[in-house]
Structures are given as C-alpha cells and as structure tokens.
Amino acid sequence: MNALDDQKRKAAIKGLINIAIIEGFVLMAVVGIFLYTGNLVHLVGGVIGSTLIFAPMFLRWSSAHGEVMKARPNAGRSGDV
Numbered sequence: 001m002n003a004l005d006d007q008k009r010k011a012a013i014k015g016l017i018n019i020a021i022i023e024g025f026v027l028m029a030v031v032g033i034f035l036y037t038g039n040l041v042h043l044v045g046g047v048i049g050s051t052l053i054f055a056p057m058f059l060r061w062s063s064a065h066g067e068v069m070k071a072r073p074n075a076g077r078s079g080d081v
Helices: 003-037 040-070
Strands: none
Touching (some): 003 040
C-alpha cells in the first residue's frame, strides 16, 4: 500500500471508532434509563432505536470505506513473503 492508501485506511478506522464510541454512549444512556425506571419497554425501545439510528451509519461507512479496508496492507511492499 502506498502512503495515500495508508492515510485513507487510518481515516476509515478513525471514522468507525467514532461511530462505535457514540453508539456506546447512546447504549449506556439507554441502560441508565432502564435502570432508573425499571421499565423493560424503555430498554427494548432504546436498543431498537439505537439500531435504527446507527445501522445506516455503519452501512454508509462500509460503502464509503469498504474498498480501502479490503486492500491488503502489505500488498504493495517488496520483499514480503
């Protein structure tokens, strides 16, 4: 891989980590609301809502960065076995 592909790969990984962190905070808030209220409907609704919000984000990320992530990191380097 050349330097540009390496930069694109790092940016893709950073974007994925950011999405995962935000989703983690949302799920922690959902669990906190469930523990506060004790109502299972809040937990189930929060998990379904989180899925509806973050699944399209992951799909957009995979369509935008899928090719970069499929590329082998050491494919362009000579001397690798």
